[in-house]
Amino acid sequence: MKLLTTDIKNKVLDSMMRLLNENRQSIIEANKKDLDLFQKEDQAMYDRLIVTDKKIDGMIQSIQEVQSQEDPVNQPISSRILENGLEITNKTAPFGTIMIIYESRPDVTIEAAVLAFKASNKILLKGGKEALHSNTILIDLWHRALEENDLPKNYIQLLTMNRQETQDFLKNPTEKLDLIVPRGGERLINFVKEHANCAVLVSGRGNNFLYVDENADWEKSIKVIMNAKTDKISACNALDKILINQKINNYDQKLTELYNLLSSKEVDTLVDDTVKKTLTTAEPITDQAIWKEEFLAMKCCLGAVSSLTEAVEKINENSGGHSATIMTCDKGSARQFMEQVDCAAVYQNASTRFTDGGQMGVGAELAISTDKLHHRGPLGLEQLVTNKYYVFGDGQIRE
Structure with missing residues (x-):
């Protein structure tokens, strides 16, 4: 595929930002059609579906951020001259054609497209039917931006x-696919892995854990827990599971305080057998499989552990590999936790809500990868390229 110059790509992005701003009302009207057809029982998905002026501002900001970043294509990675005279340079290169499958969020139609385009990839956007009207008008604006620049x-x-x-389509695509990113639950991921004939980069489930160590600052712990759980339940970086070390000072009192605070915010809190001994009126966990579940709701599980090691084992057994936090003032414990927990992002004394491309400084994101190849964590502009070796010779043969 012919590589576009950085200048022409940025001009397309200028056009798109102007078109988004000029067509705010039409975008919101199209989104209203989707909202009117949507059943509101799934509050998390409904929250992701809504488009407001503020969200359009966010779309424009995402494009601005990507536009300001250095073009990730054709950048040198390494260079060497061998004894036989071969000159070998390794450079970044586009994937080619990327397909992303996602639900509900029209802003993904902007973020995924701007990242793929700036990295010189084509992108196929398979949005959910619940956002059809919203996505249709946004794609129309993308097409107008491309046509304004003769592309x-x-x-x-x-x-x-x-x-x-x-x-x-996955089995027999109409054009060559180089990468598929399924952005959703395990059913979607397994569906894509089963049927795809190219590389699949998993944007996995959240099911994020927070562990309160015996040496934690309790006031900070409360603040972080409430932010991670209640700030935005529809996000994959929201908190679902809380583990508390039984050795923490005033264990019973702190458990009660936390439970009451969660209840006051209308969080449905289920507790394990150990915690149930203290919180006698709380709803018990009756099926251990719930520890593996991502809620995307005002719901969480609260459990007790006797050690940091037990917390790490429980997290690694049950989490989605997305994000995990330790609340502790002990740097040694924090280091042990962060090294041993198998997640894309690990935190000390901070909310899991920061696992986000913009919050982590990479700008817009295609997804949060829970894979270990080729990248883990927020998929920003720099991660939407592969590499290619350029080998320059003068008639050398291998003998």
């Missing part, structure tokens, strides 16, 4: 397929 519309495409059509 074909096929750089950014919207796929409107049902489940069977998507399955057929």
